Amino acid sequence: MSKIIKNFKNISYGPAPEDSKDVMAWINSMNKPNHLFINGSWVKSKSSKKIQVINPATNKKLTSLSLANKADVNAAVGAAKKAYTSWSKTSSNTRAKYLYALARLIQKHSRFLSVLETIDNGKPIRETRDIDIPLVARHFYYHAGWAKKIDTKTHKPIGVIGQIIPWNFPLLMMAWKIAPAIAAGNTVVLKPAEFTSLTALYFAQLCQKARIPKGVINIITGDGTTGELITSHVDTKKIAFTGSTEVGKKIIQSTATQEKKLTMELGGKSPFIVFEDADLDSAVEGVVDAIWFNQGQVCCAGSRLLVQESVEKIFIKKLKARMEKLRVGNPLDKSIDIGAIVAPVQLKKIQSIVKKGEKEGSKLWQPSWACPTDGLFYPPSIFTNVSPSSFIAQVEIFGPVLSVLSFRTPSEAVSIANNTPYGLAASIWSENINLALDIAPKIKAGVIWINSTNLFDAACGFGGYKESGFGREGGIEGIRAYQDSSLPETSNVSKKIIKNKIELPSIDTTPKLYVGGKQKRPDSGYSFNQLSAQKEFICDIARANRKDVRDTVEAASKSKIGSLNNFNRSQILFYLAENLSQRKETFVNLLMSISGVSKNQALKEFEDSCERIFYYASMADKFEGNIHNPPMRGLTLAVKESIGIVASIMNDHQPLLGISTVISSLFANGNASIVVPSEKTSLIATSLYQVFETSDIPSGSINILTSKTNELNDTLSQHENIDGIWAFSADAKVRSSIISGTVFNLKRYWCPKNINIDWSNTSEEFLNEFLYEASQVKNIWIPYGE
C-alpha cells in the first residue's frame, strides 16, 4: 500500500481532478475551425481568418474557431430579422415553453457545461459547477416566466438585438443576454468573447435540441472586428454589451448616429467596506469571495478594501493568514480556489499593473507558496500603503489583486468609496443594521451587498451607476430594456399660425437666467430677440454661455433636493401646480403670441400643464421600488434613486406642457434639473421664475438657461458633473452629437427620436416613461438571520 496511507498521521490534500474525457472528446470532434450557428444550423464562415483557442490552465491549444466577417454578420442578422416577424408574434405560452426547454437542457448537461467552461476559461470547477451553471439555468427558468407573462401585442419587442459578451462568465453572460431578449419577443445575434466561445457553441447545440425556431438565436464567433460589424449593422436595433468601459464608450460613439437602444455593463472598482463592528472572520471570507472569485476577473469584484482604522491591523493579519491557505492550480481540481488567468495578454496586463503599483510605493504582499508554472497562474495579492490617489486604487485590474485603504468614520468611508469614476457594486460589512442601511443609499453603485458579496439572481437587476454603464440585467428592469419604449407622436401639428392680438407687457421685461434660485445676468452680457409667432419683437432674452453652464452645474450640485423626502417633493410640486394655475392669463397670452396657437389650444395646454405637475406631484411618493425574494434567507431591495443633475434641451412644440412635464417628473424623483427652453419659446420658460420663487422650490433644484438653438448642447452633454441629459429634438444630427458627448462621464441620456412628441398624451405608459428615465435602480441585498 502507498506511503500516503502509511503516513496517515500527516494528512494532506491530494489531487482531486474532475473527469474531462467526454468534454475533450467533444472538443476534438469540433470542426477546425468551427462553424457559425446561423439560422438554426452550422454554417461555414465566409472568412478564412481563424481564432486559436487555448486551455489557460495548460497554455496549450484546444481548437480553432472562425473569425466571422461582414458576410457572416449579414447572414446572421438577416436570419434574425427574418425570424423576428414570426417570433415577435409567437404566443407567450409558446415562447415560455422554449425557454423552459433551454433551462431543462442546461440542467441535464450541467456537469458537461461546467467542465467545458473550466477548460475554456480557466476558472475553478467549483465555481462553474456550483455558481455559474446553476445561475444560467435559473436565468432561463426565470425568463420562461417572463415570456409567459409578456403579451407582445401590448408590450412590443424591439427587433434584432446584437449582443456582445465578455470572457469572464461566458455562459452566464450569454444567459443574461439571450434569456430576457427572446422572452420579450426579440431575436438575437450573439458573439461570445474570442477567448471563451466554447460553451456558447455547445449551447447552440442545445438550441437545436430544444427546436428553437430558426434564426431566433444566432451565435457567431469572432473578435472585436466582428463585434463592430454587429454593433454597426443597420438592422440591429439594440446593442447589449458587457465588457470594458473603454470599449463601451466606443460603442456609444459609433452607434450614436444610428441611435440604437443600448445596455452597457462596464467596468468597476468596487469598494468592500469593513466597519469595526463587523464579524471580521466572516468579512475575511467575504474578501476571498470578492476579489479571489474567478481570479478577480469580475466586473463587480471588491477590489478596493476599505477597512476602519481601529481594526485595520488585525484585519490585514487575518486576511494574510487566510491567503496562505488559498490554493492556486489546475482549475479542474476540486480542491482549487483560484484557477488560471484567461489569456497570456491578461496575465501580462496584471503583471504590469502590479509592477507599476510597486514602483509607485505601494507595498505588495503575496503568500509564501508558489503558483504552478505550467499554466497562466497568478497568486492572490494585496497592496497596502495605498491612498485613494494611487494608480492601483483607481484602475480596474481585472485580476486577483486587492488594494487596501483605511478610513476613520462612516462619512469618510462613503467619500472614499465614491471616489472613483465607476459605480458598479459595493459590499458593506457591519453588525449594526442602522449603520449598514445608512451607508447603502450613500454609495453610488447599482448593487450593494450587506454582509455578503458577489450574490446574483435573475430576479434582481444588475448594472451600474456612473462609468460602470447603464441599463439593468435581471428583474423587471432587465425586461424593460428589451421592450420598445418609443413615445407617442402627434399627427396634427398645425403649421398654421393664428394671428392673435396680444397685449404686450406695459413695461419692458428683462428675463435673466434662473440659477441657484436667483435670477442672474448672463456672463456674456449678450441677449437675443424673443419674437412672437408673427416675428414681432417682444423682448430681449439673456444668452447663456459655457460659464453660465459651469455656474449652474455648481448651483445644482449644491441643491438640497437630495435631502428632501418624497412627501416633501410631492408637496412642493402640488404647490407649484397651485401657483401656476393662478397665472392663467399670463401664460395663455404668452402661448398665443409665441406659439401662435388659438386661445382654446392655449387654454388646453395651460390646463394640461397644471394637471401634469399635479400628476407628478402625486407620483413623487408612489413611483417606488420593489422587494425581491431571491432564493436565500434575506431580501433584495430594488430602490429607485435619482440620477443626480439632469440637463434637458427642449423643443418648440407645446413649450409650457413640455417644460412642465420635464421639470416635475425630474423633481418628483429627486433630480436637480437644468432646463434649456427652445430659443423661440424662451420667454415662456423665464415667466415661470416667479412661479418657482413662490413655490418653495429649493434653490438650485430647477435652473433655466436660455440660449440660441443648440448653442449649449455640447457644453451640457460633455460636462462631467452633469449626470444625465434629455434632449427633445427633431434633428437626428443634434441628437447623435449629444449622445456622443455623453461618453466622457457616461451620463445617462434620453434622446427620443420623435419629430413631434405628443406632450398632451395622458397614458400611464407615456407619463411613467419620464419617471423611469428620471430614476435608476439600486439593488440592496440584505441577508439576515441570527
Place this chain on the structure above:
Amino acid sequence: MNLDIDLVSNIRINLSAIERRTSTLTKRRSVKKEYQAAWLLKAISLIDLTTLSGDDTAGKVERLCEKAKRPISLDLLDRLGLHQGEIQVGAVCVYHHLIKEAKKNLPKNIPVAAVSTGFPAGLSSFKTRKLEITESIKNGADEIDIVINRGFVLQNNWKKLYEEVVDFKKAAKNKHIKAILGVGDLETLRNVAKASMVCMMAGADFIKTSTGKESINANLNNSLVMLRMIREFYQMTGKKIGFKPAGGISTAKTVIEFLILVMEELGHDWINPKYLRIGASSLLIDIERQLYHFALGRYANKEKLAIG
C-alpha cells in the same frame, strides 16, 4: 486567564456569512483515493468512542473497549499495509459508573473520558457536580467531559459561567476537562461563540459542541464558530485549546467535512488527538465500510464489519 467581559461582549457572528462559508467550504476541498483513506484512518484515531445510554452495562463497555483497540479488522489492516496497534481510537467515553470497567479493558495509551457534572442537563447541585468530578478521577478517568449550565449563557451571566468552569477545572486537578456547551440549547451562534470564549478563559482544555442529547448537535456552522474562537484564543494567549464535535457525525463523508473545516480554519497542528476529538458511536462502522471499499474495490456486507 481572567474573564475579559469586554472581549466577550464584542464578539460578533454573522449567521448568513457563516452558512456561506460552511456550505462552500465542503465544495472547495475534496479528498480522493489513497488520500481519502489516509484521512479516514486519521479520523479513527480522533474518535472518542462513546456509549452514553441509560442501558449501558459492563458487557457493553467491554465490547466497546475491544472495538477501541481494534477499530478495523485485521484483514483490512493488512490490505492497507498497516499493523495491529498502529490504529486505535482517541479515547473511550463513558458514564461515571463504568469508568473502572473501561479502564480494566483498555491499554494505558487509550484514555478513558468520563461525562461528569450531571450529564446531560448539568442542573444538579453545584456541590454534587463538583463531587462527581472528584469521584470520576478517583475511579481512574483520564479526562472529564463537563456540561456547562446553559442558563448562564442564555442570561449572559458570563461571570457565573466562568466561575463554575474555573471550579470544575480545579476539581479535575491536572486532568483535561472538555467543556460541553450544549449548542442546541444556546440557540444563537453568537451565544455559542461567547460561551466558547468564556470556557476557554476559565481553563477548559477542550470545548465540545454538545452532549448528543440535544435536538441540534455538532454541525459545520456551530463548529466553525467554535474553531474561530479557539483561533482567537490562541492568538491572544498562545495556548492551543482542543475541539470536540459530538453528536450526529455518523458517516465517513461528514467526518471528512469536519476535518477539512479544522484543517482550513486552524491548520494541521490541530489535527491530532491532543487537540481534536470526535464524539461518535456509529461513525466507526461507516469509516470501516469506506476503507473496505477502498481496499477491495467493492462495497462491504454490513455483517462482515464487527460491531462495537
